[in-house]
Amino acid sequence: MLTKSSTELVRQRNSVLVLSVLRRHGALAHTEISDFTRLSSATISAITTELEKAQIIEKSEQQPASGRGRPRVLLRQRRDCGYLIVVIISSDAVQYSLVDYAGKLIDRFSEERSHDPSGAVRFVAAVRAGLLRILDRSKISQEKVLLISISSKGLVNSTEPVLVWSPIFGSDQIDFESALRPEWQAKVILDNETLLVAAALGAREEMVKGADFRSLAALSLGHSVGLGIVRRGNQTGQEISAPNFGHMLHMANGGLCRCGTRGCIEAYAGFYAILRSAFEVPLDTIPAKFVPVAELDKIAAKARQGHRVPAFAFRQAGLALGNGLSRMLSLTERMPIAITGPGTRYYDLLRQGIEEGLGQSHIVRMEGMPEIRVVADEQILVFEGHLNRALSVIDEDIVVSGVQ
Amino acid sequence: MLTKSSTELVRQRNSVLVLSVLRRHGALAHTEISDFTRLSSATISAITTELEKAQIIEKSEQQPASGRGRPRVLLRQRRDCGYLIVVIISSDAVQYSLVDYAGKLIDRFSEERSHDPSGAVRFVAAVRAGLLRILDRSKISQEKVLLISISSKGLVNSTEPVLVWSPIFGSDQIDFESALRPEWQAKVILDNETLLVAAALGAREEMVKGADFRSLAALSLGHSVGLGIVRRGNQTGQEISAPNFGHMLHMANGGLCRCGTRGCIEAYAGFYAILRSAFEVPLDTIPAKFVPVAELDKIAAKARQGHRVPAFAFRQAGLALGNGLSRMLSLTERMPIAITGPGTRYYDLLRQGIEEGLGQSHIVRMEGMPEIRVVADEQILVFEGHLNRALSVIDEDIVVSGVQ
């Protein structure tokens, strides 16, 4: 549905545009902002003085003039304009990071997670305590925290910060909005972890390729299997989604998955699944909840030595991933695939299966094999994705609500 | 990538908005346009006088005043402002329709298609002749044709009017842009047929539910299998896509498909595939190119009488569709599914398989069975989708280029 436009909307959008180039390129002078945004110098003056009055940006210290002419006055975000807390939930720990408005990390710590399966309620309490702790350590006033950005593996509601399904809590939904609302007036957003990886990789690609960038998928391999897709929208920036890839159907009536369904991709390609087939346990046995990575390393070593059964287990995993990816490509478009997560250390064993699985589909036969690259540092990408997303959300909120 | 906004952009968008409500609701008075668009009366005056000067809309004849007060002056599109040619390519014919700017059908005819498989070049020549013929019959000047909107089954390039893969021509690509450019200066767009069905259904839904409408998938069953997905974008209207669903992998190393790959959904659910399994022909035999519907009707009759083998053929088809739909839902979100096309006449036989196939996935077990409805009149929906899309493209082009 189309909606009306007005001149104020123009100002809002251009203000957000100015903030976004400031974010992308760091402190900039008047002229540079004008160059990047293609807005006239007069407009930049109007917008920046407004933002300065609203205490969102500031003129930086006079730096030694380099070159002749009137020295530049650099503009940058005011660090103390607002703060962001990033919460990264992983299978064995929760990491809290406090970040200022300029994206600089101020404080960070991790807390172990108890693997109490009945602990959705206790877990929420732990997160609340963790948030209060990082706030307390920093001596920042609570109102200054504008956004809490949370990520987890699993399935996330697309409009509200509700964890719909997760590897640990299953269908015990967690609504972070209502859990944090009494204590915090900050906005709360929740994203799938692999979606953030995809977003970060997409942003990097766009830096390099510019308008040539079209789309990209990130596949995260570990105890569970995650997928994030980022695509350039028709006009409005990037569009990202995190499908329920790990639990997409690989094979009807196939192996039993942790989720209770049969034949999920994860039931072939998750760490526990690889372990299960390597030990030739029947595929309908209830799988182990957690698998020490050392255990899997042993199997991988055997496979690399040429033992047939463990090699077959990795191959089966690769096939499931390849088939699944081919289905994803059938439903979207040809795009490069970046593989991340702890499972990348077994990529040598998975590769053949993945490629064979991809090759079994019409789309790959027709358009050719998609580019596959292995990307380490999943943790860094997750954090980078958090910052990209969260800070631009903050920019928008500040302009819409703050500058009158 | 964000881009700058300006006051002229505001006018453009609001002009398009005015044209779009005029399109949706027919001839409207000044006041009504103001109500629908939420623009002030003064703005409506400014915009409509501009559009009237540009000969895009006109004041309608004074209608007998109904009620007191100053009588309304209805505004409507000028029919002769521009024309649209709709070309619907189906497996056995090509239908040409000439439509005026108000969406009224002026002329229509169909031409049989030769089933010459080597005939991609000949086919393009036939389309060019068909276009000239409908133009000639109408005595409209060629410059007045602003848009040629083409649809076909198969896979379409998302940015250019290139048919990448089709059931009839296979991978012999057809680039309609370059084929028509010398003769026509009209814009050329090409869409997958089922995408248009989805777009039309989505528009209907949006009429009823308004902002509540989220998303919808259209599944077209026939000689081939098509899928169209329509989803409400974050702001900018609807987002539609036509994935390569018929040739998504159903089962690795499965039955041989017309496309040459093994295990496509179509190799189980296309008409030829149902015929093949009903006659217990091995699944690796090269399938018949075309199957008379009467033949399939016979098989359906036997299945309804309780014969096991033909019933099993339909059940297998349903399973393939259900599994495929469940995969699509895993990659997107829960959405209603509308089934169209000639295959709907066998829905009673397919239904159980579809539901079982859906039920085998995690997503359906968790979120429940999606709503499935059967929608007849595929032809009407295709045409409706053409009009929806094409006329709004014309509106936009006219405003961007025409009104200075």
Added chain:
DNA sequence: GATTTTTTTCTCGACAGTCGAGAAATTTAG
């Protein structure tokens, strides 16, 4: 038949935004 009421359309002035041009500021080069 004249006047009032009602409804719709049009017009005017106020206000918000962007832009180009040129003035002002400020440093380096000569």
Added chain:
DNA sequence: CTAAATTTCTCGACTGTCGAGAAAAAAATC
């Protein structure tokens, strides 16, 4: 000390939207 170079700021012109009220035109009322 002056001229050149470079950046920032300011002013007037232009385009856009909006609210209020004038103008138009028909029905209702006296």
